[in-house]
Amino acid sequence: MTALSRRNFVKGAACAVAAVAGASLGFRSGGIDFYYPQEAFADENSPIERRYSYCDMCNHVPKCGIVASVREDKVIRVESRDKYPSTPLCAKGIASLQELYDPHRLLTPKIRTNAKGGPAEWKDITWDEAYSILAERLNRVKAQHGADSVLFFCGDPKEPRGAMQRLATLFGSSSYGTESSVCAAASWMCAQLVFGQNSMGENPSDASASCLIWSLNPAWSQPNRYGVLMKQKERGCKFVVVDPRVTPTVTGMADIHLQLRPGSDGALAAGFINQLIEQDLIDHNFVDNWTHGFEELKAYVAAYTPQKVEEITWVPADRLIAAAKLIGENKPGTLITSSKGGCHTTNVGHFQRAVFMIPALLGNLDVTGGLPLGPGLPFDYAASTKGFQLEDVYEAEGFQQRRYDREDFPVWARYYKMMQTVKLPEYVDEGKIRAGVLLGVNSMMWPNTPLYQKAIADLEFSVAIDYYLRPVTHDLVDMVLPAAMCYERSAALAIFGRKIFLREPVVTPRGEAREDWRIILEIGCALGYAEQCFNGDVDAALEELLRTTNLGITLADLRANPQGYDVPGPAAAQRKYETGGLRNDKQPGFNTPSGKVELVSTVLEDMNFVGLPVYEEPLHSPFTADAKDYPLVLNTGSRVPYYTHSKLRDLPWLNQFMPNPVVRISSKDASERGLVEGELARVYNAQGEVEMQVEITNMVLPGVVDIFHGWERADINLLTTRDFDPISGFPPFSNGLCQVASLQAR
Numbered sequence: 135m136t137a138l139s140r141r142n143f144v145k146g147a148a149c150a151v152a153a154v155a156g157a158s159l160g161f162r163s164g165g166i167d168f169y170y171p172q173e174a175f176a177d178e179n180s181p182i183e184r185r186y187s188y189c190d191m192c193n194h195v196p197k198c199g200i201v202a203s204v205r206e207d208k209v210i211r212v213e214s215r216d217k218y219p220s221t222p223l224c225a226k227g228i229a230s231l232q233e234l235y236d237p238h239r240l241l242t243p244k245i246r247t248n249a250k251g252g253p254a255e256w257k258d259i260t261w262d263e264a265y266s267i268l269a270e271r272l273n274r275v276k277a278q279h280g281a282d283s284v285l286f287f288c289g290d291p292k293e294p295r296g297a298m299q300r301l302a303t304l305f306g307s308s309s310y311g312t313e314s315s316v317c318a319a320a321s322w323m324c325a326q327l328v329f330g331q332n333s334m335g336e337n338p339s340d341a342s343a344s345c346l347i348w349s350l351n352p353a354w355s356q357p358n359r360y361g362v363l364m365k366q367k368e369r370g371c372k373f374v375v376v377d378p379r380v381t382p383t384v385t386g387m388a389d390i391h392l393q394l395r396p397g398s399d400g401a402l403a404a405g406f407i408n409q410l411i412e413q414d415l416i417d418h419n420f421v422d423n424w425t426h427g428f429e430e431l432k433a434y435v436a437a438y439t440p441q442k443v444e445e446i447t448w449v450p451a452d453r454l455i456a457a458a459k460l461i462g463e464n465k466p467g468t469l470i471t472s473s474k475g476g477c478h479t480t481n482v483g484h485f486q487r488a489v490f491m492i493p494a495l496l497g498n499l500d501v502t503g504g505l506p507l508g509p510g511l512p513f514d515y516a517a518s519t520k521g522f523q524l525e526d527v528y529e530a531e532g533f534q535q536r537r538y539d540r541e542d543f544p545v546w547a548r549y550y551k552m553m554q555t556v557k558l559p560e561y562v563d564e565g566k567i568r569a570g571v572l573l574g575v576n577s578m579m580w581p582n583t584p585l586y587q588k589a590i591a592d593l594e595f596s597v598a599i600d601y602y603l604r605p606v607t608h609d610l611v612d613m614v615l616p617a618a619m620c621y622e623r624s625a626a627l628a629i630f631g632r633k634i635f636l637r638e639p640v641v642t643p644r645g646e647a648r649e650d651w652r653i654i655l656e657i658g659c660a661l662g663y664a665e666q667c668f669n670g671d672v673d674a675a676l677e678e679l680l681r682t683t684n685l686g687i688t689l690a691d692l693r694a695n696p697q698g699y700d701v702p703g704p705a706a707a708q709r710k711y712e713t714g715g716l717r718n719d720k721q722p723g724f725n726t727p728s729g730k731v732e733l734v735s736t737v738l739e740d741m742n743f744v745g746l747p748v749y750e751e752p753l754h755s756p757f758t759a760d761a762k763d764y765p766l767v768l769n770t771g772s773r774v775p776y777y778t779h780s781k782l783r784d785l786p787w788l789n790q791f792m793p794n795p796v797v798r799i800s801s802k803d804a805s806e807r808g809l810v811e812g813e814l815a816r817v818y819n820a821q822g823e824v825e826m827q828v829e830i831t832n833m834v835l836p837g838v839v840d841i842f843h844g845w846e847r848a849d850i851n852l853l854t855t856r857d858f859d860p861i862s863g864f865p866p867f868s869n870g871l872c873q874v875a876s877l878q879a880r
């Protein structure tokens with residue numbers, strides 16, 4: 135047996151194993167036995183071809199450019215592709231090669247042969263058999279209970295969303311959902327409510343004097359972005375970072391760090407606005423002419439003095455005062471927010487609006503160096519266009535009115551043509567959802583996992599599409615189909631700024647794996663929509679997708695242009711709200727009902743919600759009664775550099791860095807509980823319990839524990855609760871409560 139040295143990996147040389155002829159190459163690392171399968175090997179004397187692709191290991195859409203060296207239809211090396219656009223590849227990007235040749239990958243369609251209720255037993259079937267069975271079962275459920283009773287879900291990756299949504303519409307189902315309903319879309323929605331346009335903020339440009347980062351740690355979650363930000367830091371841009379943890383982004387970038395109690399963001403945002411007003415840092419001209427509800431907002435935040443905010447959030451008063459001053463005096467400035475602290479609290483529908491109000495009050499909206507607004511691309515990162523998704527059919531045939539989530543989360547339903555899926559257990563219990571086509575779904579992505587596992591298991595029929603057999607979810611379904619990974623499939627479009635690229639497979643899929651676009655189109659054909667699903671031809675579907683962008687380009691144009699296609703667009707004008715450049719009706723103003731930046735939301739008021747961005751204490755917090763038994767704030771849902779959610783645990787090159795589930799706890803809390811570094815401890819609350827290794831750290835404040843999610847053997851979502859934000863439906867991954875105790879103390 136030959137051992138691959140970690141040094142080679144760290145140097146970025148990636149993997150030369152495939153060039154080794156013949157021998158079985160295996161090793162043990164991070165507790166995982168890993169043997170490269172025979173199909174990873176090529177004749178080392180055969181010629182090498184360099185092909186181009188994109189990594190999507192962190193964000194489920196093509197991000198960093200990759201040069202793949204290919205020999206005999208095997209990828210033998212992956213390297214950064216300079217200027218496309220993010221370099222160098224991070225550890226996950228390099229380990230993508232190990233995922234390609236992971237011996238544990240799912241490579242054949244399978245159908246379960248035993249009853250649900252225990253580990254699944256599987257039998258290999260052909261693709262034709264799989265399509266025949268699933269078409270018969272889905273059409274039977276449709277005939278008996280209606281098309282809406284079949285859920286079409288697109289989790290990870292995001293690339294096939296356009297195809298999946300088209301399929302749902304063709305089938306006639308209004309039950310189309312994605313993982314965005316527990317990821318980042320609450321943040322986009324809050325931006326819609328405030329200034330009428332999706333936003334997660336914007337990186338600072340060379341014209342930016344400051345940047346407020348609210349709960350994002352790109353050093354770990356978006357390495358491709360971190361370098362961009364560091365360049366601005368080096369140029370002199372000032373940074374305030376709001377984060378409950380001391381992250382590498384904080385230590386590397388923050389001029390001021392506001393380390394808040396997880397879940398108290400709404401109070402901090404109100405206090406921040408209070409200070410902008412108190413220190414007279416706001417742009418009076420903008421506020422007077424382009425905002426709605428300023429006096430009400432001013433009166434509301436008056437109570438959020440720095441002293442009161444310190445009591446609620448644990449952020450020292452003088453730091454808040456200084457942070458508001460730094461951002462307010464360094465204009466123009468921009469804002470970056472995230473799905474993490476931004477979305478995973480019971481208060482997100484209010485607090486995230488308050489955060490988006492900060493650049494507005496400072497006059498930083500739609501100015502160079504500030505937060506740009508305006509028309510985006512004619513398609514989105516998931517390769518969706520209104521035409522390709524058949525939105526005209528969706529609207530004409532009243533899908534919106536039939537949606538099951540409409541009564542539970544009307545604001546969400548107003549903004550998105552995708553279901554808020556957090557009530558899946560209820561919809562299954564009530565007999566509304568009875569079958570599912572589940573691409574990249576994971577039952578651990580929702581709070582209180584067992585309820586979602588039961589919901590999936592209770593479906594009359596479900597088919598999962600994935601790279602791996604993942605028992606935590608796949609033990610609950612009837613059929614699994616093998617998906618091709620990034621080197622083996624087309625990504626409809628890779629998008630960088632206003633430039634788009636075609637990403638094509640660089641090698642043939644392993645085993646019988648197929649591209650996810652192809653699988654979805656072929657399911658559509660089996661269900662009776664062959665013509666509308668292009669007879670399963672991915673190229674023809676992409677051609678149609680391009681046609682619906684109205685850009686006048688074809689697949690052949692993209693293929694002929696590996697340097698990418700520049701999407702023409704309006705010049706980056708400033709203050710387009712003055713000239714009608716933001717509203718659909720071309721009138722001056724913002725794309726909100728009032729035409730103004732809504733500091734008091736008229737949309738929310740019309741739907742009987744409070745229009746001001748009010749702060750409400752989480753239902754489980756140090757100030758609630760259950761804190762007596764569970765005194766530690768549970769913060770989960772953040773990223774680590776080596777894994778993406780529950781993915782990539784199987785790859786030894788990554789697993790060696792974090793082989794076990796870990797609870798990060800302060801030295802004060804650890805010593806009070808007699809915990810020592812590395813010991814196995816119980817993490818528990820009234821809902822559940824997991825065992826994790828203790829990591830004593832100054833990353834978190836005393837009173838807070840931080841836990842990375844996605845471990846099948848220690849699923850922290852056994853402890854997270856279903857207290858959904860009523861505006862977005864988002865779960866509170868950032869503001870639970872728990873206790874930690876040594877296993878010896880049982």
Ligand code: SF4
Binds near residue numbers: 190191192222223228
């Ligand atoms: S940051 Fe890393 S994981 Fe993400 S796309 Fe780039 S190389 Fe891949």
